[in-house]
Amino acid sequence: MSLFVASLGFGLVTASILAIAAVGFTLQFGVTNILNLAFGDVMTASSFIGYIATTNGVGIWGAVALCALFGAVFSTLLNRLLYTPFVRHGTKLFGMIVVTIATSLIIQNTIQAIWGPSFFSLKFSPGGSYHIGSMVFTSSQFGIMAIAVASMLGVYTLLRYTKLGKAMRATACDPALARSCGIATDRVVDVGWLVSGALCGIAGIALAMNVTSFTSTTGGTFLIAIVAAAVLGGVGQAYGAMLGALTIGLSSEVAAGVIAPSYKQVVAFVVLVVVLLIRPQGILSEVAEAKEVAA
Amino acid sequence: MPTSSAERPPQVLEVEQLVAGYGGAPIVHGVDVSVGAGEVATIIGPNGAGKSTLLKAITGRAEVLEGSVRLDGKDVTGRRGDQLARAGLGFVPQVNDVFGTLTVLENLEMGGYLLARKDVAPRVEEVLTAFPALCDMRTRRASKLSGGERKMLAIARVLMLRPNVIIFDEPTSNLAPVVARSVLEDQVRVLANSGSAVVLVEQRASEALTIGDWGYLLVAGRVSVSGPAAELLGRDDIGELFLGRETKPSPALNEISP
Numbered sequence: 001m002s003l004f005v006a007s008l009g010f011g012l013v014t015a016s017i018l019a020i021a022a023v024g025f026t027l028q029f030g031v032t033n034i035l036n037l038a039f040g041d042v043m044t045a046s047s048f049i050g051y052i053a054t055t056n057g058v059g060i061w062g063a064v065a066l067c068a069l070f071g072a073v074f075s076t077l078l079n080r081l082l083y084t085p086f087v088r089h090g091t092k093l094f095g096m097i098v099v100t101i102a103t104s105l106i107i108q109n110t111i112q113a114i115w116g117p118s119f120f121s122l123k124f125s126p127g128g129s130y131h132i133g134s135m136v137f138t139s140s141q142f143g144i145m146a147i148a149v150a151s152m153l154g155v156y157t158l159l160r161y162t163k164l165g166k167a168m169r170a171t172a173c174d175p176a177l178a179r180s181c182g183i184a185t186d187r188v189v190d191v192g193w194l195v196s197g198a199l200c201g202i203a204g205i206a207l208a209m210n211v212t213s214f215t216s217t218t219g220g221t222f223l224i225a226i227v228a229a230a231v232l233g234g235v236g237q238a239y240g241a242m243l244g245a246l247t248i249g250l251s252s253e254v255a256a257g258v259i260a261p262s263y264k265q266v267v268a269f270v271v272l273v274v275v276l277l278i279r280p281q282g283i284l285s286e287v288a289e290a291k292e293v294a295a
Numbered sequence: 296m297p298t299s300s301a302e303r304p305p306q307v308l309e310v311e312q313l314v315a316g317y318g319g320a321p322i323v324h325g326v327d328v329s330v331g332a333g334e335v336a337t338i339i340g341p342n343g344a345g346k347s348t349l350l351k352a353i354t355g356r357a358e359v360l361e362g363s364v365r366l367d368g369k370d371v372t373g374r375r376g377d378q379l380a381r382a383g384l385g386f387v388p389q390v391n392d393v394f395g396t397l398t399v400l401e402n403l404e405m406g407g408y409l410l411a412r413k414d415v416a417p418r419v420e421e422v423l424t425a426f427p428a429l430c431d432m433r434t435r436r437a438s439k440l441s442g443g444e445r446k447m448l449a450i451a452r453v454l455m456l457r458p459n460v461i462i463f464d465e466p467t468s469n470l471a472p473v474v475a476r477s478v479l480e481d482q483v484r485v486l487a488n489s490g491s492a493v494v495l496v497e498q499r500a501s502e503a504l505t506i507g508d509w510g511y512l513l514v515a516g517r518v519s520v521s522g523p524a525a526e527l528l529g530r531d532d533i534g535e536l537f538l539g540r541e542t543k544p545s546p547a548l549n550e551i552s553p
């Protein structure tokens with residue numbers, strides 16, 4: 001029983017990181033209509049930025065802020081310099097997925113070319129441990145959960161209550177109609193990349209904080225869980241992604257703790273397959289609406 | 296109602312020799328249409344004639360290959376939809392006319408996107424007075440509305456910015472006849488009466504010509520007949536082909552100069 005509760009604790013931390021990443025991923029697709037499979041590798045790049053920062057004396061929370069900035073700028077540039085030209089030349093949804101896979105390989109291999117295949121760790125003190133029942137959290141894990149909650153509240157507030165956030169949802173729903181309302185959708189899409197990229201950057205360093213060591217492929221491997229959480233929630237649905245992250249995060253850590261660590265990825269897949277069988281449109285989305293790629 | 300083009304009011308939207316399509320072969324081949332303040336210009340024509348493509352080209356959604364679109368005398372050919380909205384052009388598409396994932400209120404707020412922040416809420420209330428049915432469903436998702444409610448929302452949304460020119464693409468398709476009549480008479484016609492220039496594309500050709508001032512018949516991407524709406528309505532050949540009327544044989548359409 002205590003093993004189960006302890007793994008629930010791990011699950012909450014994993015779910016927090018996953019929620020930040022999955023909301024970023026799903027927002028990126030929802031607003032920009034590009035399913036960016038390089039998301040995990042941008043996370044890895046961010047982990048390495050965090051590594052450079054912390055080994056050069058930057059405090060861990062300063063590094064988190066730096067990674068958010070890096071993720072935002074890097075993702076926006078990725079879209080402007082690489083993805084947009086392809087979309088302009090008429091590459092459609094599926095073709096763009098292939099482009100993002102190629103991008104993913106380029107980023108991963110560039111990282112490996114610079115840092116090699118070795119293991120890296122952020123230089124920071126995880127702080128003291130705190131017990132809640134049989135769950136144990138370090139203060140940095142509390143920090144990660146706090147950042148996740150703050151990010152989710154931030155995204156919720158943005159999408160629900162601000163003019164910009166509503167314009168993002170309108171653009172995601174129907175770019176042509178959004179333009180007919182006077183919304184400059186290209187700028188809204190830029191903001192979509194900035195916000196989702198910041199979440200990607202935060203998730204990247206949070207992931208590095210939560211593992212003993214990371215490599216050039218850590219983010220890429222984590223992408224499987226991100227996609228599972230996003231698909232569970234109904235791709236493009238921010239609140240669905242939060243629920244999906246909680247489901248995948250908790251169930252995979254509990255399986256890892258109670259059965260064996262190697263079951264982590266398996267559980268993510270099994271949950272995904274079962275949900276897709278029962279509800280192909282995801283757990284939250286009420287309607288699976290057809291989407292066109294925004295030109 | 297004007298009986299000749301000389302009697303028409305000054306034209307605020309002027310489309311000249313428009314050639315347009317979707318990247319491949321043109322669908323619209325050199326079309327002239329225009330509308331003045333206070334007028335309803337009705338465009339009818341068979342399915343696939345290119346009516347929607349014409350409207351999409353005017354509103355920045357399809358590619359303009361040749362010709363020009365002028366709004367209040369300014370050349371706006373090929374402008375993006377958001378620039379056209381700023382210039383005073385409103386568009387209610389045939390399908391995808393509301394944001395399904397947004398609530399009724401949020402749809403109206405997006406309709407008023409270009410208004411100053413403080414003016415949005417008052418304008419929403421102002422617009423909603425004309426659509427009492429929508430008042431009680433502000434927090435409902437637009438995808439949950441009935442066909443009639445949805446079209447009301449689409450019209451309310453486009454009115455938020457008080458556009459000079461409003462373009463409707465088949466606003467009554469998918470609507471029951473009673474609702475359709477109400478949309479044409481109580482919304483479209485009334486908008487023109489209050490000073491807007493209205494372009495109306497319709498399948499319900501006789502109803503649309505009845506509330507129209509000027510009529511255009513679009514066949515295979517070309518204007519085959521244009522003239523006072525009443526005149527088009529009265530013509531036997533058009534009546535037979537497009538208005539569901541049975542008449543005696545009459546000159547074929549291609550013998551009539553546009």
Ligand SMILES: Nc1ncnc2c1ncn2[C@@H]1O[C@H](COP(=O)(O)OP(=O)(O)O)[C@@H](O)[C@H]1O
Nearest residue numbers: 316317322340341342343344345346347348349
């Ligand atoms: N997005 C599109 N891409 C390519 N061809 C299109 C597109 N939309 C319509 N068409 C073609 O353009 C022609 C005219 O269609 P449309 O303008 O919708 O006619 P109407 O509105 O008069 O029924 C049709 O042959 C249709 O197949």
Ligand SMILES: [Mg+2]
Nearest residue numbers: 346347389465
């Ligand atoms: Mg049409």
